[in-house]
Amino acid sequence: MRQPAGRIGITGGSGFIGSCVADRMTTAGSDVVALDTRPPQRSDVAYRHVDVLDLAEVVQATRDLDAVFHLAGVSDASDALARPVSAVQVNVAGTANVFEASRRNDVRRTVLASTAWVYAGAHGDAPIDEEAPFHLPSAGHIYTSSKITEELIAHNYCELYGTPFTILRYGDVYGPGMSENFVIPRFVRQALGGETNTVNGDGSQFRNYVYVDDLADAHLAALSGDAENEVFNLKGPEPITIRRIAEEVRGLLGAPFRGRHRGCRRPASPARERRPGRRRCRTTACRDSSGR
Numbered sequence: 702m703r704q705p706a707g708r709i710g711i712t713g714g715s716g717f718i719g720s721c722v723a724d725r726m727t728t729a730g731s732d733v734v735a736l737d738t739r740p741p742q743r744s745d746v747a748y749r750h751v752d753v754l755d756l757a758e759v760v761q762a763t764r765d766l767d768a769v770f771h772l773a774g775v776s777d778a779s780d781a782l783a784r785p786v787s788a789v790q791v792n793v794a795g796t797a798n799v800f801e802a803s804r805r806n807d808v809r810r811t812v813l814a815s816t817a818w819v820y821a822g823a824h825g826d827a828p829i830d831e832e833a834p835f836h837l838p839s840a841g842h843i844y845t846s847s848k849i850t851e852e853l854i855a856h857n858y859c860e861l862y863g864t865p866f867t868i869l870r871y872g873d874v875y876g877p878g879m880s881e882n883f884v885i886p887r888f889v890r891q892a893l894g895g896e897t898n899t900v901n902g903d904g905s906q907f908r909n910y911v912y913v914d915d916l917a918d919a920h921l922a923a924l925s926g927d928a929e930n931e932v933f934n935l936k937g938p939e940p941i942t943i944r945r946i947a948e949e950v951r952g953l954l955g956a957p958f959r960g961r962h963r964g965c966r967r968p969a970s971p972a973r974e975r976r977p978g979r980r981r982c983r984t985t986a987c988r989d990s991s992g993r
């Protein structure tokens with residue numbers, strides 16, 4: 702694999718995924734600087750206080766960088782649902798500022814953290830690959846719309862100004878430091894507290910989880926020449942059902958779980974009910990459970 706660029710900035714470098722990317726790049730021999738509004742968890746990681754909404758600050762902070770990983774933003778769909786305007790401002794204007802700074806500073810690669818949620822409205826039964834078209838009316842969530850717009854900005858800066866990019870569409874990422882709101886830490890926390898875990902419905906809802914260290918490895922690969930101006934889906938290979946997670950937690954910690962069948966209720970986050978490929982995946986899950 703090609704050696705990574707020498708000096709790398711990571712917007713959102715103090716966050717869950719950004720911290721792991723910082724570790725991976727440091728191990729690979731790069732000089733890494735976290736560009737964030739809060740300091741990194743590790744005191745040995747270089748840090749510049751940067752608000753991606755402040756163009757002058759971003760330009761100044763990326764002046765001497767060879768590559769920028771842009772991960773800063775509103776990453777929790779529930780937060781975006783609660784404060785849509787602010788989510789759009791940080792994600793969209795923040796991304797425009799990062800690409801503008803890369804343009805002015807001749808940064809050799811700007812890697813954008815996108816999401817597999819961009820396929821939320823994908824039609825048909827064909828496997829979803831990087832070429833699958835988006836269906837904008839079904840994007841389904843302000844978070845998704847903001848990430849689709851981020852991708853458009855990356856393409857625009859390449860086409861209009863020749864700014865090189867790589868887009869990484871993450872699946873559901875898990876690992877140490879992930880948000881406590883997500884199902885894996887929630888089940889573990891409840892199990893350790895002696896509580897019974899609750900699985901909605903029959904628990905056949907699934908996600909293609911990707912481990913955060915594997916995802917960090919992909920960031921190294923994203924700096925290769927082959928990845929220039931390319932888009933990559935980074936989902937886990939295997940659908941993992943909520944029921945299986947509950948069973949694993951029960952096996953490891955002895956915590957029981959129960960199913961909960963609810964009446965028709967508006968979900969707290971519509972996008973949670975409209976994950977990429979979910980319609981197709983649901984069909985698969987049904988076939989599996991009927992003994993295929």
Ligand SMILES: NC(=O)c1ccc[n+]([C@@H]2O[C@H](COP(=O)([O-])OP(=O)(O)OC[C@H]3O[C@@H](n4cnc5c(N)ncnc54)[C@H](O)[C@@H]3O)[C@@H](O)[C@H]2O)c1
Nearest residue numbers: 713715716717718738752753772773774776814816871874
């Ligand atoms: N976690 C996932 O499963 C997942 C899945 C798909 C895509 N993503 C994307 O990956 C990226 C990182 O996600 P994460 O889970 O590590 O999120 P995170 O919330 O842990 O980290 C985001 C970081 O961005 C920083 N930040 C927020 N606003 C900022 C601003 N205005 N200026 C500078 N820094 C700012 C925060 O301080 C935080 O450190 C996001 O772009 C998210 O949309 C995450």
